[in-house]
Amino acid sequence: MSRVLVGVKRVIDYAVKIRVKPDKSGVVTDGVKHSMNPFDEIAVEEAVRMKEKKLASEVIAVSCGPSQAQETLRTALAMGADRAIHVEVAGAEYDTLQPIHVAKILAKLSQDEKADLVIVGKQAIDDDSNQTAQMTAALLDWPQGTFASKIEKTDGALTITREIDGGLEVIKTKIPAVLSADLRLNEPRYATLPNIMKAKKKPLKKVSAKDLGVDLAPRIKVVSVEDPPVRQAGSIIPDVDTLVAKLKEGGHV
Amino acid sequence: QSTLVLAEHNNEVLSPATQNTLNAAKKIGGDVSVLVAGTKCGPAAESIAKANGISKVLVAESDVFKGFTAETLTPLILATQKQFKFTHILAPATAFGKTVLPRVAAKLDVSPITDIIGIKDANTFVRTIYAGNAILTLEAKDPIKVITVRGTAFPAEPLEGGSAAIDKAPEGDYKTDLVEFLKQELTKSDRPELTSAKNIVSGGRGLKSGDNFKLLYDLADKLNAAVGASRAAVDAGFVPNDLQIGQTGKIVAPDLYIAVGISGAIQHLAGMKDSKTIVAINKDPEAPIFQVSDYGLVADLFKAVPELTSKL
Structure with missing residues (x-):
């Protein structure tokens, strides 16, 4: 049976319209609703289902970020993860935290925790x-x-259906393996109130990147973050005949 | 300064996005080489060697590259990098490029740059974040830049006018027992491919069911168009995910984009707002799609689409 490590990221909620800071240094995050990255919810769901099917022995959720990342970890615990590890990264280091840093953290934790599978969004x-x-x-x-839409576990191997540009692809990988969840892998459950209460009592360990020996030195400098160019809205046309005429005018038909 | 472009192909034919990536490589400046790896990829290699401004095409042919897995291509790219010491490694920002290049970058201990839409200079790149709601310009500090390129943001380099030398890529044992490619099931279609189609008809949740997409296929037949969908339509189970247009699906920029029953969520707009002409058909006059459309028709799609099809 596998031990599964799941990476979860706290992001601005998908329903929020983001705002660029006037000084072009980034986007406004203060006072903005955050939630778990939707693709990571799918990753958690998959790991929890593996445990429910007795294909996994334990599900460990990991999040890298400031103290609020613990809220995201509690959500993962409420969905069914067994325990959580918060890798605290704050301030300027968090501003330039990138997948390369997170991958190093996840790789180190996978070894420390003797994980067999890592699943992320x-x-x-x-x-x-x-x-x-x-x-x-x-x-x-x-x-x-990557981009898994179906994961089947057999002894010592995984058969993975992947979403690719023109359709689907099926590969077979050895275990241990790292997977990334695509849209159609599953439909994540909602955390129920009793499970949210239970999640408060589940173990959550805090470590630092330094404890793990991971260097968080920035790999990029943000030059600017700006609003995208606004596309000029055209006109509302009255009927299909006008549309046909416009398409002809534009040389489309 | 020198750039390696990892070609995407099916052994016979290059993906159109490879030609766009080539253009980005030339924008960066300096020497440009192309790596073509596959099982019997001679035709693809010969085809890209005809593009202008390439110094060499490196070819790696072996059965181990069946399925173009990241686990076999990564050691090949690393061996190529070790020999030629490129400053930039580029691939199209497709499922293929996004699968392979981050694995290469991790081995080189550099932070990859995904899905660029612009190049300011050899170290400074432009990409979108938050599903296209903000534009990030960043300066990469790593000595080697590993980059995937958004095809729609760069013109396609024609495959003519040049005659680059075709050489062998460094040889080595690229076999792996980590992964085995089993099969590919490409959605069969007589229609143009979404990412290279001149015209696209796209449907959203307003279509109400997968069966109703027939209305769009009829319209697409008249326009020789590809058919796409919003994420909402995919989430609702109307159509498969490979039709998805948006930040988490395909990024398209056709001459004509007809959005039918699509409200215009941010994540969808990020995938299609660079289209030249956008037509929106939606019964809700408040739908955000009308804020980006050139021609908006406020109408019941179940009446307007058949009428449009019959009048074209």
């Missing part, structure tokens, strides 16, 4: 990087099953 909806699973797998020299 395919990308976070804030930086849209889509790198963490691939990099964690590389650092561990494990196979990677």
Whole structure:
């Protein structure tokens, strides 16, 4: 049976319209609703289902970030993770924290915790990087099953259906492995109130990147964060005939 | 300064996004090489060697590259990098490029840069964050830049006018027992591919069911268009995920984009707002899609779409 490590990121809630800071240094995060990265919810759900099917012995949720990352970890615990590890990263270090740093943290924790599987979301909806699973797998020299839409576990191997550009692809990987969850892998459950209460009592350990020997030196300098160019709205047209005329005018038909 | 472009292909034909990536490589400046790895990828290598401004095409042919897995391509790219010491390694920001390059970057201990839409200079790149709601310009500090390129943000380099030398890529044991490629099931379609189509008809939750997408296919037939969908339509189970247009799906920029029954969520707009002409058909006059559309038609799609199809 496998021990599963799941990476969860606290991000600005997907329903929030983000605002760029006037000094172009980043986006406004203070006082803005945050929640678990939706792709990471799918990763947690998959790990918890593995445990429910007795394919996994334990699910450990990991989050890197400031103290509020613990709220995201509590959500993972309420969904069914057994325990949590908060890797505290705050201030300027958090501003330049990137997948390369997180991958190093996840790789180290996988070894320390003797994990057999690492599952993360395919990308976070804030930086849209889509790198963490691939990099964690590389650092561990494990196979990677990215953009997974179906995961089947057999003895010592995984059969993974992956979402690719023109359709689907099926690969078989050895275990241990690193997986990234795509949209259609599952539908994450909501944490129920009793489970939220129970989650408060589950163990949550705090460590620092330094404890893990991971260097968080920034790899990029943010030059600017700006609003995207606004597309000029055109006109509302009265009927289909006008639309046909416009399409002809534009040389589209 | 020198750049390696990792070509995406099916052994025979290059993906269009590879031609866009080549353009980005030329923008960075300096020497450009291309790596073509596959099982029998001679035709793909010969095809890209015809592009202008490439100094060499490196070819690696072996059965181990079946399925183009990251686990076999990574040691090949690392061996190539060790020999030629490129300053930049580029691939298209497709499922393929996004799968392989971060693995390479981790081995080189550099932070990869995903999905760039612009190049300021050899160290400074532009990309979108928050599903296109903010534009990040960043300066990369790592000595080697590992980058995936958004195809729609760069013009395609034509595959003509040049004759680059074709050489062998460094040889080595690239076999792995970590992963085995089993099969690929590409969605069969007589239609143009979404990411390279000139015209796209796209449907959202307003279609109400997968069966109703037939309305869009009929319209697409008239326009020789590809058919796409919003994430909401995919989430609702109407269509498979490979039709998804948006930040978590495909990024498209056709000449004509017709959005049908799509409200225009931020994540969808990020995937299509660079289209040249946008038409929106939606019964809700308040739908955000009308804020980006050139021609908006406030109408019941179940009446307007068949009418449009019949009048084209």
